[in-house]
Amino acid sequence: MNLLAIETTGAKASVAIIDENKQIWEEHCDETLNHLRLLMPMIERLLRKCKLKIEDIDGIAVSEGPGSFTGIRIGISTAKALAQALNLDIVCVPTLKTFAYSVPEEKRILCPIFDARRSQVYAGAYVWKNSETCMQLVADGAYVLDDFLEQIKLVMKETSSMELLFFGDGILPYKNKIEEWTNHQNGIDFGLTVSFAPEELCFQKASSVAALGYELWEKGNAQNLFQIKPVYLRQAEAQRKLEEAEAKRRTVHE
Amino acid sequence: MKDGKWITMGIESSCDETSVAILQEGRTVLSNVISSQIKVHQVFGGVVPEIASRHHLDNINGVLKQALEEAQVTLKDVDVIGVTYGPGLVGALLIGLATAKGIAFAMKKPLVGVHHIQGHISANYIEHADLEPPFLALVVSGGHTHIVDVRGYNEYEVLGRTRDDAAGEAFDKVARVLGLGYPGGPKIDKIAKEGNPQAVEFKRVYLGKGSLDFSFSGIKTGVLNYLNAEKQRGREINPADVAASFQQAVMEVIVNKAILAAKTHDKKKIVLAGGVAANSRLREMLSYECKREGIDLYAPSPILCTDNAAMIACAAYYKYQEGLLDDLTLDAYPNLPL
Numbered sequence: 001m002n003l004l005a006i007e008t009t010g011a012k013a014s015v016a017i018i019d020e021n022k023q024i025w026e027e028h029c030d031e032t033l034n035h036l037r038l039l040m041p042m043i044e045r046l047l048r049k050c051k052l053k054i055e056d057i058d059g060i061a062v063s064e065g066p067g068s069f070t071g072i073r074i075g076i077s078t079a080k081a082l083a084q085a086l087n088l089d090i091v092c093v094p095t096l097k098t099f100a101y102s103v104p105e106e107k108r109i110l111c112p113i114f115d116a117r118r119s120q121v122y123a124g125a126y127v128w129k130n131s132e133t134c135m136q137l138v139a140d141g142a143y144v145l146d147d148f149l150e151q152i153k154l155v156m157k158e159t160s161s162m163e164l165l166f167f168g169d170g171i172l173p174y175k176n177k178i179e180e181w182t183n184h185q186n187g188i189d190f191g192l193t194v195s196f197a198p199e200e201l202c203f204q205k206a207s208s209v210a211a212l213g214y215e216l217w218e219k220g221n222a223q224n225l226f227q228i229k230p231v232y233l234r235q236a237e238a239q240r241k242l243e244e245a246e247a248k249r250r251t252v253h254e
Numbered sequence: 255m256k257d258g259k260w261i262t263m264g265i266e267s268s269c270d271e272t273s274v275a276i277l278q279e280g281r282t283v284l285s286n287v288i289s290s291q292i293k294v295h296q297v298f299g300g301v302v303p304e305i306a307s308r309h310h311l312d313n314i315n316g317v318l319k320q321a322l323e324e325a326q327v328t329l330k331d332v333d334v335i336g337v338t339y340g341p342g343l344v345g346a347l348l349i350g351l352a353t354a355k356g357i358a359f360a361m362k363k364p365l366v367g368v369h370h371i372q373g374h375i376s377a378n379y380i381e382h383a384d385l386e387p388p389f390l391a392l393v394v395s396g397g398h399t400h401i402v403d404v405r406g407y408n409e410y411e412v413l414g415r416t417r418d419d420a421a422g423e424a425f426d427k428v429a430r431v432l433g434l435g436y437p438g439g440p441k442i443d444k445i446a447k448e449g450n451p452q453a454v455e456f457k458r459v460y461l462g463k464g465s466l467d468f469s470f471s472g473i474k475t476g477v478l479n480y481l482n483a484e485k486q487r488g489r490e491i492n493p494a495d496v497a498a499s500f501q502q503a504v505m506e507v508i509v510n511k512a513i514l515a516a517k518t519h520d521k522k523k524i525v526l527a528g529g530v531a532a533n534s535r536l537r538e539m540l541s542y543e544c545k546r547e548g549i550d551l552y553a554p555s556p557i558l559c560t561d562n563a564a565m566i567a568c569a570a571y572y573k574y575q576e577g578l579l580d581d582l583t584l585d586a587y588p589n590l591p592l
Contacts, residue, residue, distance in 0.1 A: 034585075036585055040582035044359070069304065069307070070348065073345070073349060077311055078356045081315070081352065081356025084356075225315055236305045239302075242298065
């Protein structure tokens with residue numbers, strides 16, 4: 001079993017292969033936002049490194065989003081084309097969860113946040129149970145940071161964990177706000193600790209997509225290429241404006 | 255190869271049509287599947303790039319599957335894969351490109367990037383079995399207005415181009431102000447048949463004697479000014495007359511420049527291409543003038559005028575014949591020059 005993992009949703013693209021012994025090989029590129037040009041040659045290099053042929057690949061794991069819309073599409077269309085040519089199934093891997101999945105510890109609530117611009121973050125919250133399952137606590141979504149933190153507060157009560165770990169490029173613009181919020185909470189109810197992951201844990205990685213993809217594959221989550229969908233978590237801007245205008249018209253009529 | 259014949263696959267996704275085609279021996283269409291998004295974009299009054307990209311991604315593999323099935327070939331039979339790499343909407347182009355590259359790599363097939371305009375011109379090789387370069391090509395579409403000296407299958411010189419709006423763009427904009435909806439080309443063509451092309455005198459812009467360049471941004475303003483002036487005078491306008499007069503003004507300039515280019519560059523053949531090549535008035539006027547000047551006119555049938563992958567496959571076949579191949583680093587170029 002060789003699973004090829006594709007990660008193009010962030011600034012840097014990478015690809016990885018995981019085998020049945022869960023050994024992982026990775027190729028990445030330091031050049032940013034040039035995924036279309038770099039992706040196929042990177043896959044070629046990775047196969048050479050592993051001494052494999054493309055025919056030795058048994059399945060494809062693709063990072064499904066959220067992230068850059070264009071990046072998501074490059075990864076998914078490449079995955080679908082390879083699957084169509086080679087008659088393979090695809091497993092879609094939730095991009096936010098790959099971050100939590102790469103830190104298998106039970107103590108902290110794991111909170112990947114990506115800068116989604118327009119004053120929002122793509123975010124979700126996870127916790128590991130019995131060092132086996134990475135459970136979702138707050139659903140992946142596009143949130144205003146304050147709303148996301150409110151959700152975290154609710155689940156903290158249920159999980160009785162008072163430690164949070166934030167990851168992702170959302171830290172850069174929102175670190176101060178998160179710290180302010182922490183201090184404010186501690187003013188009311190002491191004991192909350194917040195930490196920020198080191199930079200190497202803050203970027204999308206195909207090796208994490210491969211690891212989580214392998215687990216999802218084993219659990220029977222592989223799909224036919226015609227079933228898979230990207231996860232944008234946000235409508236196209238023009239669509240949103242159109243629906244807003246329609247809603248406004250409806251209220252005027254009423 | 256199938257039955258000893260070359261098989262070319264074409265992929266096109268530069269704007270709002272997702273298309274995959276299979277050609278035999280470069281000119282015979284075995285399949286040409288086109289999934290159009292016109293209805294999706296109609297509510298927005300034009301193509302929305304992000305929405306177009308999303309639809310391309312959802313549709314392309316089904317279109318590809320259908321193209322293979324209709325042509326009764328498998329990916330193994332395909333000898334070369336051609337794909338549009340520009341110009342066009344970058345987010346739309348990359349769906350076709352990523353797909354073409356994935357298939358080419360997995361199946362170990364040669365890859366050829368095709369210029370969209372070269373594709374439009376090549377649509378004529380499919381339509382007319384006897385057509386060969388050299389000739390003069392007039393490419394008129396929503397994104398392009400070009401007069402091209404075609405010296406060989408892969409040898410082009412642009413003699414004239416629009417300096418602002420493409421002809422099709424002017425059609426879309428005027429259709430919008432007349433309340434005809436999107437896409438403007440076919441709507442104006444249709445309503446103009448009921449109107450008088452001499453009713454309103456819109457200015458013809460020639461950009462100086464002998465120039466083969468175009469400018470269509472002024473005429474759109476001309477139409478707007480006319481509509482406002484009539485409204486202020488309290489006069490009712492006849493959209494059919496306005497459409498017919500606008501169309502007449504645009505086509506007169508295009509036809510005159512095409513004929514001038516043919517004469518000055520000693521060309522006996524004019525080849526019409528692009529979405530606006532389906533316009534009935536353009537065909538009528540150009541065919542009349544060509545006959546008068548002793549020039550042979552070639553034009554594709556309407557289905558080959560719209561964006562389609564058969565024309566891309568045809569162009570790819572001739573590039574492949576000359577060894578003009580691309581590797582897996584092939585990128586999308588939204589403003590690719592011809």
